[in-house]
Amino acid sequence: MPSLLEPSRLMNIPLVDLKIQYRSLAAEIQQAVQRAMERADFILGSEVSAFEEEFAAFCGAKYAVGLATGTDALHLGLRACGIGPGDEVITAPNSFIATAAAITFSGATPVFADIDPRTFNLDPVAVEQAITPRTRAIVPVHLYGQPADMDALQALARRYDLKIIEDACQAHGAEYKGQRVGSLGDVAAFSFYPGKNLGAYGDGGAAVTSDPQIAETLRMLRNYGQSRKYHHDFLAFNSRLDNLQAAILRVKLRHMDAWNRKRRKAAAHYTRLLAPEGMPVPRAMPEVSHVYHLYVIRSTRRDELLRFLNERGIGAGIHYPIPIHLQSAYAALGGRPGDFPNAESACREVLSLPLFPEITRDQIETICSAIREFQAANGGALAA
Ligand SMILES: Cc1ncc(COP(=O)(O)O)c(C=O)c1O
CATH class of the missing domain: 3.90.1150.10 (Aspartate Aminotransferase, domain 1)
Known part of the structure; x- marks a missing residue:
């Protein structure tokens, strides 16, 4: 519907302005993409492995595994922690649907717990009430960029022997008591959807962990369950961070x-x-x-x-x-x-x-x- 306001009162301020950021980075990004194209190592190439190292360091964790989306980072992160059919995973009901969908894709059942209205993040008291003998994990969402109440959630995880898979898709670089998200649970999921704090020029994601076994499982889960070329240890997915997107993300990570x-x-x-x-x-x-x-x-x-x-x-x-x-x-x-x-x-x-x-x-x-x-x-x- 056309606005009835005078043009002088129309402001045109977008929710997120991706064009202004591209203009300030255009030369750097074009060079990085050109270099990657000339190298022609398009799938799991050198830009992906360099970005993985740099992004893990940014999070204060040991490993990052580049994936196709944030949804996959949650889904494969849960699987790499051994979550599957018959398990319950507690999360927040006010997140993007991908948080719960990833739990369902792993074969587990999402169980919701209410939030603290001050922060919009999971209320640890409600989480404890939702725990049953089937509960295996908690997925705290660091919603809007604010880390969840991690001390209380980690205490629950220790008491009830639960895994923590952080949904850090909205919180790149956020800190809890001086520690970056991505280093606060067993594994953390990040999205590089274009509008995120760190956004690619298309879809992208990463799972971050300091556990070498989880990292290795994630690398296999994203690449058909391969341990060596054409040796498939289990059925898995094609969910690899694109090499050109990794080249772009490396430029943006510096900022x-x-x-x-x-x-x-x-x-x-x-x-x-x-x-x-x-x-x-x-x-x-x-x-x-x-x-x-x-x-x-x-x-x-x-x-x-x-x-x-x-x-x-x-x-x-x-x-x-x-x-x-x-x-x-x-x-x-x-x-x-x-x-x-x-x-x-x-x-x-x-x-x-x-x-x-x-x-x-x-x-x-x-x-x-x-x-x-x-x-x-x-x-x-x-x-x-
Ligand atoms: C909290 C949250 N979880 C998960 C996702 C899913 O990420 P993606 O769109 O990269 O699959 C998003 C963003 O889209 C998100 O905001």
């Missing part, structure tokens, strides 16, 4: 720490402008370094506010509108409204504002003025 700093600065600017208005802004726990993959506020009039912003050309979004236990795809698990009240109210109220390393203070101020305008017109009823 990651600076980009995450810029994201934190942009988030702090939003918070400075929105918190005094009484708006529920994201809360970073003191023990974490949040990398703000998304800057998420809450509103009881979320859908109206979303429309208001979108009509002005501001690319706000919702991550995610329907909790996984209420998705049609999971009807067979028998989830009902009311099962996970904190996750369900988050799904009704969360709103992601534009955030990317290059976002300007002016753009943030424009977005906050629009929110203020909405609030003034709606009696200030934004608080959850």
Whole structure:
């Protein structure tokens, strides 16, 4: 529908601006891709192995295994930990569906536990209540770029002999008590979907671990179960990180720490402008370094506010509108409204504002003025 606003009031601020970042990196990326093409080692080539080493070091872990997607990183990570049919795996209901789907693909059953409404991450008390004799693993999601409550989850894993597979798909470079995600569990899954903090120019993913056995199993799982060429020890998959994507990711990895700093600065600017208005802004726990993959506020009039912003050309979004236990795809698990009240109210109220390393203070101020305008017109009823 065409906007009824005057063109001068249309802002065109996307949720994520990938073009501006490409323009700043174009020469470096083109050189890297050209070099990789000239080498012509297209499948599991030298760019993949170099990226794996560099990305493992970035995470403070020993091994990274480049895979086709973040979904595969979760799925194969679970399999490499020995998770399979008959097992239960506890995770959060307010994640992207891939988190639960990967558990299902491994043959196990996803079991949901409610979240801490302050952080949107798994509540360890709810996790403990969900543990049964079949529980084998926990998949904490470091949602929006904030690490989950890992001390409490690790304590549960020790007490009940569970594996931890981190869903770090939104949290490249985030830290918990000074330790990077990717080094906080048995294995961690990362996505390089283009809009992520570290994004490829297509699909990509990696599983990160410090366990040599898990790393070796992952290398076989992504490559038809091969130990040597044409020797297949078990049936497995073709899920290899593309060599050209690895060349691009190596260039971008060098900028990651600076980009995450810029994201934190942009988030702090939003918070400075929105918190005094009484708006529920994201809360970073003191023990974490949040990398703000998304800057998420809450509103009881979320859908109206979303429309208001979108009509002005501001690319706000919702991550995610329907909790996984209420998705049609999971009807067979028998989830009902009311099962996970904190996750369900988050799904009704969360709103992601534009955030990317290059976002300007002016753009943030424009977005906050629009929110203020909405609030003034709606009696200030934004608080959850
Ligand atoms: C939390 C979370 N888990 C898993 C995934 C799946 O990653 P991919 O799209 O690379 O398969 C994503 C992103 O898409 C995600 O945000």
